[in-house]
Every structure is written in C-alpha cells, then in structure tokens.
Amino acid sequence: GAEPTYDYIIVGGGTSGLVVANRLSEDRNTNVLVIEAGGSVYNNPNVTDTTGYGKAFGTDIDWAYQTVDQEYAGNYSQTVRAGKALGGTSTINGMVYLRAQNAQIDAWETVGNEGWNWKNLIPYYRKGEQFQGDDFSWLEGSGVAYDPAYHGFDGPLKVGWSESQLNDGLAQKLNTTYQNMPVPVPYNIDPNGGQMIGYTLYPKTVDSKLNIREDAARAYYYPYKSRTNLHVWLNTNANKITWKAGDDATADGVEVTLANGTTTVVKASREVILAAGALKSPALLELSGIGNPDVLSKYGIDTKVNLPTVGENLQDQMNNGLAYDAKSNYSGVADYVAYPSASQLFSNATAVGAKLLRKLPAYAAQVASANGNVTKAADIERFFKIQWDLIFKSHIPVAEILLEPSGTTLDTEYWGSVPFSRGNVHISSADPTATAAIDPKYFMLDFDLQAQVQAARFIRQLFNTEPFAAMAGAETKPGLSTVSATADDQGWSPFIKNNFRSNFHPISTAAMMPKEIGGVVDTSLKVYGTSNIRVVDASVIPFQVCGHLQSTVYAVAERAADIIKGRI
Numbered sequence: 001g002a003e004p005t006y007d008y009i010i011v012g013g014g015t016s017g018l019v020v021a022n023r024l025s026e027d028r029n030t031n032v033l034v035i036e037a038g039g040s041v042y043n044n045p046n047v048t049d050t051t052g053y054g055k056a057f058g059t060d061i062d063w064a065y066q067t068v069d070q071e072y073a074g075n076y077s078q079t080v081r082a083g084k085a086l087g088g089t090s091t092i093n094g095m096v097y098l099r100a101q102n103a104q105i106d107a108w109e110t111v112g113n114e115g116w117n118w119k120n121l122i123p124y125y126r127k128g129e130q131f132q133g134d135d136f137s138w139l140e141g142s143g144v145a146y147d148p149a150y151h152g153f154d155g156p157l158k159v160g161w162s163e164s165q166l167n168d169g170l171a172q173k174l175n176t177t178y179q180n181m182p183v184p185v186p187y188n189i190d191p192n193g194g195q196m197i198g199y200t201l202y203p204k205t206v207d208s209k210l211n212i213r214e215d216a217a218r219a220y221y222y223p224y225k226s227r228t229n230l231h232v233w234l235n236t237n238a239n240k241i242t243w244k245a246g247d248d249a250t251a252d253g254v255e256v257t258l259a260n261g262t263t264t265v266v267k268a269s270r271e272v273i274l275a276a277g278a279l280k281s282p283a284l285l286e287l288s289g290i291g292n293p294d295v296l297s298k299y300g301i302d303t304k305v306n307l308p309t310v311g312e313n314l315q316d317q318m319n320n321g322l323a324y325d326a327k328s329n330y331s332g333v334a335d336y337v338a339y340p341s342a343s344q345l346f347s348n349a350t351a352v353g354a355k356l357l358r359k360l361p362a363y364a365a366q367v368a369s370a371n372g373n374v375t376k377a378a379d380i381e382r383f384f385k386i387q388w389d390l391i392f393k394s395h396i397p398v399a400e401i402l403l404e405p406s407g408t409t410l411d412t413e414y415w416g417s418v419p420f421s422r423g424n425v426h427i428s429s430a431d432p433t434a435t436a437a438i439d440p441k442y443f444m445l446d447f448d449l450q451a452q453v454q455a456a457r458f459i460r461q462l463f464n465t466e467p468f469a470a471m472a473g474a475e476t477k478p479g480l481s482t483v484s485a486t487a488d489d490q491g492w493s494p495f496i497k498n499n500f501r502s503n504f505h506p507i508s509t510a511a512m513m514p515k516e517i518g519g520v521v522d523t524s525l526k527v528y529g530t531s532n533i534r535v536v537d538a539s540v541i542p543f544q545v546c547g548h549l550q551s552t553v554y555a556v557a558e559r560a561a562d563i564i565k566g567r568i
C-alpha cells in the first residue's frame, strides 16, 4: 500500500520534540510526524497535580533508566528518571523554571558554536514563555516577585506560581537568615535575567488559573492538535534511522515498532530530527550506524558515519539533602532557592580555586583515559579551564540550595552546579528496546565531592543563623552523630555517596561543538557526516547550566525550529 511520507519525522514527543513539531507545522504545507514511545497523560493526576512531585516515579510513564554501577560512588547503580509520555520529561519534572547564568551560554560560543550566546538565546526563552505575571496579589505573603523585563508573555508555555504556594512569610524569614550569614547571600528579585547569584523564589511551569502542571504537550501540542499536517503516533518505539541508497548518509525514514507490535518503516522526505532525550538520542544514532566503530561492531552494526564521540561528554549533577525538625507545621509549596558564588560558599575561595586550577590537566587526562582517548585530554582541559573561569572569574553559582518545608520537617535539597566529572552512554545491545549502558561517573573527580561537602556545610550554617536557628529543631539527616560538626571532606564522604541521587539533568551526549574537539552536531544541530539528521534535545547542550534544564531545552528547541525553517 502507499505508505504516507512526511516532510519531517521527529523522534520523541517530549519537551524539545513538541516545540519543534509545533513550529514546523505552523506552515500548513509542511507535514510533520512525531513518534512517541509513551501515551497521553492529559488526565493523569500524577502529572497534573501541582503538589504531586514524585507521584509519577516508578509508574509506567517513568523510564527509570538504571546506570551501570558507579565506580566512584559506592559501586551501585543509580536511577535516572525521564518521562515516557507525550510531553516527555516535562510531565514528571519539578516544574522549576530557571534559566542559566548569561556567561554560561556565552561559553557555548567560546568553544566554537558561532551564534549560540546569551543575547541570541534570550529571544527564544521569551518566545516560548507565557509568564502569568499580571497579578500575584493573591499570593501576598509568599514573597514571589519578578522583573517583567526578563519574561515573555505571548508564548505557549505558561510560567508562574500556583495557589498551593506557601503563604505565611517564611520566604522573608529565610531572606533575613541569608542576609545574616557570615558571608551574606544577597536577595535577587529575579534570577531569570542571566544573573543568578542570590536568594530568590523561582517560578514554575504551572497554569496558575487552573492550578495544574503546564507541560510541553499542554503548551505546544493540545491547543494545536487540529492541524491536519501535525501527526503524532503514540505508544510507538523508534528503532533506528533508515538510509537512502548511496554514500552520502542521507536519512529517508525511521524504523518503528507500533503499539500492536508490528515493525514498519515510515518515510521522511526532508529530515529526521532526534528529540528522544540525552540518554536515548545517542543510542538511536548508534543503532543507526552513527558512532564509534568499536562500539557498533560489537553489536554487528555497520558504521555508516564514523563519529566516535557519540555518547561521550555525559554530564549530570548529584542531588543530596539535609533535614531538620521544624518548630511549626508547614503546608504548601515553597520555591526558595539560593545560588551562592564560590566566594559565598567557600570561605577560602581563592585558595580553593588555585588548587583546582592546578588539578585540571590531571582531571582532563583522567576523563580522556576513561573513555579510551575518544575525547582528547587537551580539549577536555580547555573545557575545564572555561568552567574554572566561569566559577572563579564570571562568578556563576557553584551550588544550588533549596528549602522545602513539609509538615514538621524543614527539608533541603542541594547540588554542586557544575561538576567536572564526565561519563558516557553507549548501546549495550542491538535490541532497540534495551536500555543503553549509562555511566555518568559520578564523583570521579574530587572537586565534585568538595562542592557537595561545602554545600552541606553551608546548609548547616544556614540553620545556625537567626531567625532560622530558632525556627528549626535538631538536624535529622544526616544528624550530628552521623557526620560531626567538624567533619572534614572524608568525614562527609560516606553520607554523601550513600545518599545522593542523580539530579536528572543529563546533557551533552551529542554535544554541539566543532567536530575537531569532540562535537556530534554543528551549530545548525545537524549531525556531522549526515545530510539531514538533527538532534534538538538536551543531548546537544555542551556544558551544564546553573538553572534547571527545561527552560534552556525549550529555548534551544525554539531556536532549532528557526534554524530548520531557514530563518537563521
């Protein structure tokens, strides 16, 4: 029979994929197909509930990827969550809407991605955003505030606060506490303008009026689903890209397995666009014959494009927490975050920086050697020096500290913002439904532990500072009997390595960079050596950002759509 042909096939109907599908299908002559492994979660309360973070974990809409045992972190596996649904990970994430420090995006251009800088990305953060900032007077007492100059008001994605917001003045007490710290962390009215340092309340991807989660499908798909040129196949697994005959590595379609178990090929006349997420898109490239021949040949896959850095450069963060008894009972959602700079986190930041600088060559050599020198030590060292400059010269946040009161507990979450360790993800089988071997190499490099330890000490200091000190009871996690008040880094290490989890921010596994320094896609997000395959998801982000990922993923996808349309 006559199989339909689409102009573009987008693999993955998640955060980035639905942005690109929406924008490409604005032209009614362009036929777009989205292939999504999951189903619709439009009416799933584990998704919509604005107080329901975590409810979807372990359900059938959570990929719950397992890492290989983590050599530098207790030798056990970690779970890396990701959404399996129309809307992807935006349907299960924490809804935090925080961008990046401007200098971090500028660093993308510094490594050779011409045109990818903060100034050029800002219009795309704004284009996607529908900030519901007209009136938050109903949240008086909550402390929420923003600067309208930084936000977009006409985009599809609703951003703001919900009525579940804790509304009892705690925000102001926390602010006073930060100002009373030995090295104060200043108040920052709105961290989404490129300057993140400080204490603030962050907005979220919520529909403020309906008090439900705003995800990529609600923003970018459902209001547009009547477009006859926008097609979505749910519960359909993409297995690999198929090739046009000839040597020029031109994709002509995607092999898929439908919900009923049938495997078929669907044709694309223009492009195949990967948006399956940072732990899946590189695996799809490898299954299609794009990658390191040594990896592909193990599973009987012919190399179509020799690109050894596919799946390398994997960067994630490590999440941990301290907890305290509270002297009051709290109910509601709190969005309190502090972003300390190195000099606010470390009392001896200059010495810490000098010591770290001396270690960078050895760190780079270790990363290169761990991946068989697929990435070159000299290139990694340059990336590390850029990261060092960001921390110690541009003063980006070096940690993120969240306070989450719940009932009679004052919970905290924290992570080092920019770990140096880099791992990889590669297929471990030719079976397209098998999970790849995911190895983030958490804590491979010791600065990453040092940042974790110092963030934990910083939280102890916070709870020793008034007015918070009087509002909190005993530290229940880890507790002073587990980690003493004077513990050194080694003293903290067992608690940290036994309690951390993935921060669920994997990036850079199909990094946008010049090919000579390890890139997988060019500045138009096209895969090197191919004529019509792009990657548009978190895989292309070359360096970790200090905000949370989704706002930057949305912005990158918005810009990708303009590139594909030939507007840039």
Ligand code: FDA
Residues within 6 Å of the ligand: 011, 012, 013, 014, 015, 016, 017, 035, 036, 037, 038, 080, 081, 082, 083, 084, 085, 086, 087, 088, 089, 090, 092, 093, 094, 095, 096, 097, 098, 236, 237, 238, 239, 275, 276, 277, 278, 280, 503, 504, 505, 506, 537, 538, 539, 548, 549, 550, 551, 553
């Ligand atoms: P995304 O995962 O959104 O999309 C990939 C899609 O591809 C999925 O729908 C998947 O099912 C599909 N797919 C995969 N393989 C396929 C195949 N073979 N065939 C067909 N479809 C396939 N960020 C933030 O900014 N604020 C926050 O609060 C949080 N909190 C948070 C919590 C948790 C638990 C997680 C897991 C993550 C976060 N994040 C976050 C991170 C953020 O949500 C994430 O980085 C982006 O949503 C990733 O978007 P992508 O488009 O890259 O992948």
